[in-house]
């Protein structure tokens with residue numbers, strides 16, 4: 572079993588509470604209130620700025636050039652791809668980048684991002700990648716779950732079609748497959764049965780913080 576499968580099995584309830592959150596179901600069937608999505612979108616942009624720092628920290632934690640390259644791919648996926656999607660969506664929702672950047676971070680955003688940065692500061696590269704896994708591989712799972720037939724099969728009028736399409740699309744799924752393989756590689760080199768309970772605790776906490784992030788969106792509805 573891959574490390575991801577073992578972590579998911581050990582943190583089943585926290586994982587389900589994240590990937591099957593009411594916010595996700597509302598995104599999928601289009602019933603999510605616009606106010607909830609807008610709150611999410613603004614905070615997610617602020618979130619991505621901090622997660623870019625976490626990926627840069629991963630490059631600094633790397634002890635091999637191959638690990639540094641893998642961390643760089645994650646950083647590029649955020650600053651070159653994901654943040655562009657957000658800016659396009661923000662524009663559509665009548666928000667400029669300057670307005671979004673000037674918005675104060677919500678407590679849920681601070682809690683999640685600074686905790687990940689702290690895991691990265693105090694732990695090694697495996698700890699940090701496990702803390703980042705619910706983010707990358709959770710969104711890949713959600714993308715596949717919301718668009719099992721591919722984003723092209725979604726109704727053109729679906730309000731969250733572009734968001735779902737981004738995470739269900741081939742480009743992101745391939746980034747996620749790379750992250751999955753890298754996680755297993757890190758586990759082979761740095762993992763051990765003795766470390767597993769602590770990795771589960773990190774993974775479960777990240778999944779709960781992801782659920783808290785969805786809830787922050789819903790609470791604004």
Ligand SMILES: Cc1ncc(C[n+]2csc(CCO)c2C)c(N)n1
Pocket residue numbers: 615618619622645648649653705706707708710746781784
């Ligand atoms: C709260 C929240 N969690 C996860 C993601 C998805 N995401 C953020 S960085 C990254 C790695 C680069 O691909 C991914 C997949 C998000 N946008 N917002």
